[in-house]
Amino acid sequence: MFNFFTIENINCFILNSKGYYMFVFNLDFFFLLPEIFLIIVLLVLLVNLLTYLRTNYVLLHYFLNLLLFTLIISLLLLLNTPLTNIDLFYGSINISLYSLVTKIVIIILSTICIIISYNYILSLKDIILEFIILYILAILGMCFLLNSGDFIMVVLSIELISFCLYTLSCTYKKSWFTIEAGLKYFVLGSLASGLLAFGISLIYCYTGILNLTSLSVYLLYNTEINLCVYIGLFLIFIALLFKVGAAPFHFWVADVYEGLPLHLTVFFFFVPKFTILFFIFKLIFFVFFYFYVDLQIFFFFSIFLSLFIGNFSAILQTKFKRLFAYSAIGHIGFIFTSFFLYSLEGLSSFFFYLFVYFINMIPIFIILMYFGEKSTSLKRNSPLFLRSFLEINPILVLCFTILLLSLGGLPPLLGFFSKFFIIFSTLSLSYYLLAFLLILVSCFSFYYYLQIVAFIWARRNNTIKLFSQELKTSDAFFLIYFTVFTLFFFFFPFYILDFIQYFIILLFF
C-alpha cells in the first residue's frame, strides 16, 4: 500500500494537469492530506457544535461515530501517502518512513482507545461535547510533532498537544480528584514546556540553527561544541522525560491518572506517551546521535530511578489506577533501557515492548471500565469487588489473571518475551549489572501483580452478587482477542517481531 503512489507518478500527475511551474508548495500539501483532513473535520465540528445545544446528549453517539470515522479516513489517507524522505515548507516539516509509520501507529492507537471507551463515555452523564474537538486537536498535534523537521514546529506541536491535554483533564468536573489532576498537570506541564523552549533557545543561541537535519550535520562536523549547547540538550530531554512520566520527573503521573475519568486515562496512558517516546527516538537516533555517550549517562540515571521508584511505589498502592500508573513508570524504565543500548536488538525490543505493553494494558482498561465508575476509587484488596467476580464472570477474571501475569512477565505469556528480549540485548552487549537490576526489579513487580491474582482466586465463604451487566460486543472482542494473543504467542513463529526487525533494518540501512 505504501508504494501505490511513487514520487515519479505524482510529478507526472502535476505535469499533465497544470504544468511543471505551479506553486512551490503544491507537492507539499499532497503529503499533508491526512492532517488537512483532520483540520477540515475540526472546523466542521466547531460550526456544528455552535449550532447545537450543549446539553444535547443524544448527539454524543453521533459525534463519537464521527470521530471514529474521521480517524479511519485519515488513516487511509496516511496509508496512501508516498513513501519518501522529503523536506516540506522549507524544512519545517520532514516526511519519512519513520514519521509515516509512527503516525499510522498513533492513529491506530487512538482509534482503539476511543473504541474501547465508547460505551463508558455514553454511560457518563454530565460530559461536554467539546472533548471530541480536543481529541482531534491533540491527535493533529501529535501528527505534526512526528512530522516536525524544525524546532519551531516541535515547540508549537508540543504546546498544541499539551493545551488539549490540560483542557481534557479538567472536563469531567464531578470529582475533586479531577480538579486536582487538571491543576497539577497544567502547572507542572507548563513548567516543562518552558524548559523545552529554554533549551531550544539555548541551542539556537549558540549554533544559530533550528532545523533538525542541519543541526545534526553541524554537531557531527563541528569539533568545539559550547557547554550551553549541552545544557540546552539536557533541558530538552528533561522536558520530554517529564511529558513521558519517567522517574525523576514522575510526580504528576499517579495523581493525574487517578483523577481522570477512565476514557481519558486510557487516552493519556498510551497516545501522548507513545508519541513523545517516538519523538525521543527520533531525536536520539536522527539528530543527537553525536552525543550518545552523554545521553547514555543521563538516561541511565533515569532508568535506575524509574525502575526502582515505579516498582517499589506500586507495591504500596491500594487503588488500581495508581497501581497501574506507578507500574507504567517502571515499564518506562524498561523502555528506556532498550533505547540506551544503541543496538539493533535493543531497538527491535523497544518497539516490541511498546506493542506488548499496549496489547496487555488495553484489555485491563476494558475490565476496569466494566467495573464502572467506582473503579476510580476501587480498592485493590477490596473483598467486595474482586473476590466475588469469579462467580459472576469467570472468563473475564481468567483474562484479568492472564493479563496481570503477562504484565509481570511470566512465561509462556507475551509479556515475558518483551522483557526477555530487552534483557537479551543488555546481556549481548555485556551490561551484566544492568541485566541483574532489570531481573531484580521484575521480581518486585511480580509481587504486586500476584497480590491481585491471589485476592481474586482465594476462596471465600460468603459471596455477594454485585451486578451482572454484560460486556459490550466490541469490548469483548478486544478483550478476548488480545488475551488469546497473549496466551498463544509462544506457540507460533514471532511474525510481529519479524515485522518490527524488518522495519528497523529499513530505517537504518
Next chain:
Amino acid sequence: MILNIGFFLLNIIPIVFMGFLLLTNPLYFRRIKQIAFVCSLLLLLIYLFLFFEVNCFFLPFQKTHGFNLNVFFNINYVIGLDIINLLFIGLTLILMPLCILISWDSIYFRVKWFFFYLLLIEFFLINVFLSLDLIPFYIFFEGLLIPLFLLIIGWGSRERRIHASFMLFFYTLIGSLLMLIAIIFLHSTYGTTNLYILRHNNLSEYRQIFLWLAFFFSFGAKIPMMPFHIWLPEAHVEAPTACSVLLAGILLKLGTYGFLRFSFLLFPKATVFFSTNLKVLALMAIIYCSFVIIRQVDIKKIIAYSSIIHMNFALLGLFTFNVQAISGSIFLMLSHGLVSSGLFICVGFIYDRYHTRLFQYYNGLVTYMPLYSTILFFFFLANMGFPGTCGFPGEFLITIGVFEHRPLTIIYGGISLIFCGIYSIWLYNRIVFSYLKPYNFKLFADLNIRELCVIVPLLCLLFFFGLDTTCISHLYDVFVYFILVKLDIY
C-alpha cells in the same frame, strides 16, 4: 513414524481437551471430571505405544523435532526423546489420572477451573521434559508456576495458603531468573541454546563455575536444597491433595532432572568442581531434616520433610560419580515419585473423612479401616527402603556407590536411613494403633472402590519395581556410562 505421531499427540491432546473443558458448562461437574480423566488416560495410552518404540541402547535422542520461532534472535522450539525423559514423562502420565481420581469428590467448588489447571500442568510437564532447547525449557519450567500458584491459592485449606503460595512462587522464581541470565549468556556467546550443539562448548572453568551456580540456584530451589527448602513443607501442607501429589511426585524431580540433563552435560568441569560442596549441602539437609521431622505434628509436613530427605539422598548419589550411585539415584527419583505420592494420597483419604492433618487426632484406625491400614503399612515400608519394595534398590545402590567412593560419607548419610525407619514406624503406630478416640466415631468407612482404584495401581507398581529391580535400571545403564564419560571419570 509412530514417534512422530506420538510427539504430535502428546502435545495436541491436552490442548484440545482443555478447549473442551473451557466450553463445558461449569455446573456439569460429572462431565468435566470425565473429560479430564479421559484426556489423562488417552495420554497414558499413547505413552505406552511410545515406550516400546524407543531403543534404549541408542544414545542420542531417538527423535528430535523443532521449528524456528524467530530468525533474528535465533529462538527455536526443539523437542526430543531419550530414555531419561521418557521415564519421567511416564511418571507424570501415571500420576495424572490418579490425581484426577482423588479430587473426584473432594473438589466441590470451581470444579472446571481445578481440572483445567491440572491438564495445564500436565501439558507443561510433558513439554518441560521433552524440550531440548534451553529457552523453551526455561519457559515451561517457569510457566509451571502459574497453575501451581493458582491451585494452592484457590483450593488450599487455610488462610496460611496465601503465604505458602507466595513462598513457593518467589523461591522458584528468583532461582530461575538467575538461570535465565545464564541461558541468555550462553546464547549471546554461542548464538544458540540447542542442547545438542551447546554440549560441545569450550567454556573455561571460571565461566563454567558462574554459569553452573546460576543453574544451581534454580534447580536447588526446586529439589529443594538446604538453604532454599523452607517453601516445600509450607506449600505441601496448604495444597490440595492432588497438587501435593504432583509437587512431590514430579516437580521435585525437575531439579535433579535439570542437574542430570543440563548441568552435567553443559558444565562438566564445574560439576566436578562443586561436587563436594553439593554433597555437604545434601548431607546437611539430610541430617537437619531428620531431626526436624521428629518434632512435627502435621502428617503432611512429616511426609514433605521425608521427601526432602529422599531427594537430597538422591542428590548425594548423583554427585558421587559412580555407576552404582548414579543409577541408584535415578531409581530413587522414580521410586520416590511413586512412594511419596502414595503417602500423600493416603493422607488425603483420611483428610477427606475427618478434615484434620494433625496426627494426635487419629488413633486406632486399624479397628474400622483395616484395608487402609494395610495399604498404608506397605507405603511406609517402601518409604523406609524395605527390601522387596521399590524404595530398597535405589537406596541400596546409592549406599554401595557412596561407600566405594567415600566410606565416611555414608555414615552421615546413613542417619537418614535410620531416622526414616524411626519416624515411619512411629507415625504409623500413632495413626493406626492405640486406643480409639471418640472423635473418630463421627464418620467411619473403609476405602471405597474409587479410592482403591487410585491406590492399588500404585501399590502394584511399588511391588513390581521392588521385586523386578532390573526392569528399569537396565534401560538407562548406557545413559549413565555416557554421563560418566562426559565427566571424564572413566
